[in-house]
Amino acid sequence: MFVDKAKIKIKAGNGGDGAISFHREKYVAAGGPDGGNGGKGGDVIFVADDNFSSLIDFRYKRKYVAENGQNGGAKRCTGKSAPDLIIKVPRGTIIRNADTGRIMADISTDEPQVLARGGNGGRGNCNFATSTRQIPRFAKPGYPGEEFDISLELKLIADVGLVGFPNVGKSTLISAVSAAKPKIANYHFTTLTPVLGVVKVNEEKSFVMADIPGLIEGASDGVGLGHEFLRHVERCRLIVHVLDVSGTEGRDPIEDFDIINAELQNFSEDLAKCPQIVAANKCDMADEEQINRLKNFIEEKGMKFFVISAATTHGTKELINAVAGELEKLPPVREYKPEPITQEEIEEKALSNTKFEIEKEGNIYFVDAKWLDPIMRTINMDDYSSLQYFQQVLRKSGIIDKLESMGINEGDTVNIMGFEFDYVR
Structure with missing residues (x-):
């Protein structure tokens, strides 16, 4: 799991x-x-x-x-x-x-x-x-x-993230260009979890690619499976947007492109700004008119466009070389810097160290302060200097001031974690 x-x-x-x-x-x-x-x-x-x-x-x-x-x-x-x-x-x-x-x-x-x-x-x-x-x-x-x-x-650490609708061929592509072996079948949501693959460009150059489960409209709002894994694309330096240019699923690839990018925008502003390369997959089942229509649309947006068939590996080498070239221009994989502790946390931490509650029943004042327990273990109540030290702790923590504000009188009993003594001014 x-x-x-x-x-x-x-x-x-x-x-x-x-x-x-x-x-x-x-x-x-x-x-x-x-x-x-x-x-x-x-x-x-x-x-x-x-x-x-x-x-x-x-x-x-x-x-x-x-x-x-x-x-x-x-x-x-x-x-x-x-x-x-x-x-x-x-x-x-x-x-x-x-x-x-x-x-x-x-x-x-x-x-x-x-x-x-x-x-x-x-x-x-x-x-x-x-x-x-x-x-x-x-x-x-x-x-x-x-x-x-x-x-x-x-958040998986990958250089490249594959995004797109279900069944557009992302799993087939990552299996064709790397040693990853995701489940591949002709039905939606075959990929249930992100899959990482190492793509080797040459003897000295490689990068990590992540196959993200297919997105659908409304993914950023929790629809479908892909929304669970959008966080794994956030670290990616480059997105390869895989589109089904053949239209065999009865969908328009241009419409798919706009829907997926809208979901990325809704999920994260930073993710929407991530550089993209478009891979028009299943070209072996598309005619030239379909391909040219999509190519013109993508190139008008200033994005690189590649025609591939992941099943036959047609065009995949050119795509991978282009991806490797783009990665050389991009900064390294994003790291999240630790954020400074908030004022709220500082105050909560300070209060938790000396937090106490006092309840009055008759002439007995019950002090509940669990942080006093280890201090009381090291105090000798029969020794004057120990009692002086204990009194200083009660005074500095505000317990004595609180008792006095509640109207404690000399001779009243104070009970701290089961230890009782008479209050003396």
């Missing part, structure tokens, strides 16, 4: 927590704090793999999570950083933020792309010792790894 769109969730690893530890050794007085830092969480990295031609694997597995970094240890030992999670996708895959539509990466080259960065490790208590706080009984938790809902969209 050919799958060219998928939606998944990726989550980089969290950093390991810093350690709370004190040096204990015979004959060594006042060993002091020696808790080490946590290790870094694993990144989520995407790489292109030419052994993959479809996104079907992502239909069955929708969540990818990298490992967390190890916690710090005693004797100032830093926790081990987690390995990166490598995700292989077909070359030409565009990755977008599923919530905003922002392009995050174009996996078209061999360069690995880091999509979600692992969190850094938290600092151990050895980092918080000062002349006035010599026994810090708290450490910092690891930072959370980035996570995103992303959409994957495969």
Whole structure:
């Protein structure tokens, strides 16, 4: 099954927590704090793999999570950083933020792309010792790894795209000029998925051609099969527009030409501007008057016109040489540049790090702030300096200000993730 769109969730690893530890050794007085830092969480990295031609694997597995970094240890030992999670996708895959539509990466080259960065490790208590706080009984938790809902969209990388109505001979043409072996039959929609073929011009020159399933009127609005695959023509440097000059299907090739170009225009302005060469196929079943009528129409539009018969390979060599010559004048295959992060994403990310909700029931204030959970794991509630640090976190995050605006009084109970204490001004 050919799958060219998928939606998944990726989550980089969290950093390991810093350690709370004190040096204990015979004959060594006042060993002091020696808790080490946590290790870094694993990144989520995407790489292109030419052994993959479809996104079907992502239909069955929708969540990818990298490992967390190890916690710090005693004797100032830093926790081990987690390995990166490598995700292989077909070359030409565009990755977008599923919530905003922002392009995050174009996996078209061999360069690995880091999509979600692992969190850094938290600092151990050895980092918080000062002349006035010599026994810090708290450490910092690891930072959370980035996570995103992303959409994957495969846009095949081809130099040339074959477009045209169903049954005009596109599959026959690509099989005649390359080693591709698409299904060929005398009925509409024989081609159900795009087919790539490498066309060899000479010993040192070749290019990639894509046979796109046949388009019909209304394709850009979702009619027929071809609309599903128009995205695969967007990267093409050149379009070969195949027309049935014989009219054996009962259609007018000039009308077909206008309909297909209108669909390309409706789908993408850039696609409509792509250079075109017209191949009038099935010339062995057409008379000279039909051919000349179409030739005059196409040449009036300033396009190159070739008369071919893909079934007998008549004229295909001249067509391929002309295509190769045009490609030498054109820029390389289009790459999609990552788009800068939007202000909306920046604000959402900032808010998610300190997002909280407070509900009041009687004289008890329930604080729901999941990001506080790792911090509370590293706090010693029986230690004064730890409590001071915890109070600073509550103040900086706005929780205390919110409690005061809700009218909290001294002696009221605050419940944070199950931990309760009396509020003191």
